[in-house]
Amino acid sequence: MFEIYKRGQGRYTRIGTFVGMMVIVAIGVAVLAQTLGGNLKPSGYKVYLQYGIPTLLVAAAAWGMFLVVNRQKPADFLIATESEMKKVSWSSRTEVIGSTKVVIIVTLIMAFLLFSVDWLFVMFFSKIGVMGK
Numbered sequence: 001m002f003e004i005y006k007r008g009q010g011r012y013t014r015i016g017t018f019v020g021m022m023v024i025v026a027i028g029v030a031v032l033a034q035t036l037g038g039n040l041k042p043s044g045y046k047v048y049l050q051y052g053i054p055t056l057l058v059a060a061a062a063w064g065m066f067l068v069v070n071r072q073k074p075a076d077f078l079i080a081t082e083s084e085m086k087k088v089s090w091s092s093r094t095e096v097i098g099s100t101k102v103v104i105i106v107t108l109i110m111a112f113l114l115f116s117v118d119w120l121f122v123m124f125f126s127k128i129g130v131m132g133k
Contacts, residue, residue: 004070010079014069017078025061029054 033054037046068074091099125131 006075006079010075010082013078013082013085014075018065018069021065022058022062025058029057032057 033050036050036053069078122131
């Protein structure tokens with residue numbers, strides 16, 4: 001039941017997937033606990049319900065995610081993903097900064113050109129009476 005499929009392979013992607021999903025679950029149950037706190041009638045069981053239900057949901061989600069990342073198909077996918085990420089030739093910081101500058105400059109130039117063409121169309125159609133000023 002606690003058997004880890006292909007132990008040692010895809011370790012970081014499995015951990016990352018598990019942690020990422022648990023963060024999402026934690027945010028959801030925090031909202032749930034807050035909502036339950038405002039909606040439950042005051043009683044001796046309010047605290048147990050307000051925090052017990054979200055705690056059970058976190059435990060169930062953790063168990064479910066453990067099972068998912070250790071099933072054959074998802075685990076094989078995560079293992080393959082990690083091995084492919086190790087093969088990637090990552091750009092250097094200088095290349096990334098240079099490419100980002102190029103993208104920003106080209107975007108600004110395109111925005112200016114589109115604004116200019118739009119403005120020319122507005123002026124043209126205003127002159128011929130199709131659009132009002």
